[in-house]
Amino acid sequence: MIELNDVSKVYSNGVKGLEDVNLKINKGEFVSIVGLSGAGKSTLLRSINRLIDISSGDIKIDEKSITSASEKQLRMIRRDIGMIFQSFNLVKRSSVLRNVLSGRVAYNNTLRTLLNLFPQKDVDLALKALERVNILDKAYTRSSELSGGQQQRVSIARTLAQEAKIILADEPTASLDPVTTKQVMDDLKKINTEDDVTVIINLHFVDLAKEYSTRIIGLQAGKVVFDGTPEEATSEVFEEIYGRSLKEDELLGEENL
Known part of the structure; x- marks a missing residue:
């Protein structure tokens, strides 16, 4: 379980990234975080694994406070948290x-x-992870030679090899084409359902949030303005989250969200 209790984040320039956020996310959920740019989506995600420190409140992972964790404790908690970046x-x-x-x-x-001397069991685990995301044939290829979609699948394989219990994905499909986006989202959903891994993902695309999530959280100016199921996330709800009326084509995934 992930618990955020009265979490706020104020940046040095006075901007509020998060304001009094209270959330409980259970093991095995697939949670999409939606909202305009600057709504606090990345701040929320990066607070969970303490890539940034919050200003007040507390965040717990399986009842252990990551907010007050020592360096050693933080390393142990982070071992269970995989991060996927745009x-x-x-x-x-x-x-x-x-x-x-x-x-x-x-x-x-x-x-x-440093010497790249990983045990054979780790190598086997990494190769199995690549097989699961269908790029085992690229194992010995330089990463720079891969397409964007293939590189993102390497990132997913890395979290599999890590044996992460939680995956945090910060707009992982933002730079991908629609076909590759579906492949990446399918991979994440498969890991979520088959391995019971908790996935928390920031998304621009409303249709992806509705299709893949078990829960959608809407942020506006650092505050939670919606928390419910995809079925409850109606067009009216998204209009409230984004603060303006949405045209039908935007609901189908237009990028200007």
Whole structure:
């Protein structure tokens, strides 16, 4: 379970990223976070694994406070949290396999990691992860030679190799074409359902949120303005979240959201 209790984040320039957010996310949920740019979606996601520190409140992962965790405790909590970025966050000059093996860094000592001396069980785990996202044939290819969609699937494989219990995905399909977007979303949904992994994803596309989610959370100016099922997320609800009327084509996934 992920719990956010009275969480607020105020940046140094005075901008409120989050304001009094209270949420409980249960194991195995597929949660989409929607809202305009600047609504606080990335702030919320990055607060959960403490890539940024909140200003007040507390965030707990399985009843352990990540907010007040020591460096050692934080490393252990983060070991269970995989992160997928819009920009893929891969080492482009390294092979696909080496990038996936970076998900095993927290399980190995520093020297072994620096020398790229991963145990065979870690290599096997990484190869299996690549097979699950259908790019096993690219294992020894430089990451820079892959398409955007393939690079994002490497990112997903990295979280599989990490054996993450929670996946946080920050607009992972924003730079992908529609076909590749569906492949990536299908991969995430498959991991969610088959492995009972909690997925929390920031999305621009309303139709994707409705199709793949078990729960949708709408943010506006750092506040939660909607929290419900896809069935409850009507066009009127999205109009409230985005603060303006939505045309039918926008509901079908127009990028200007």
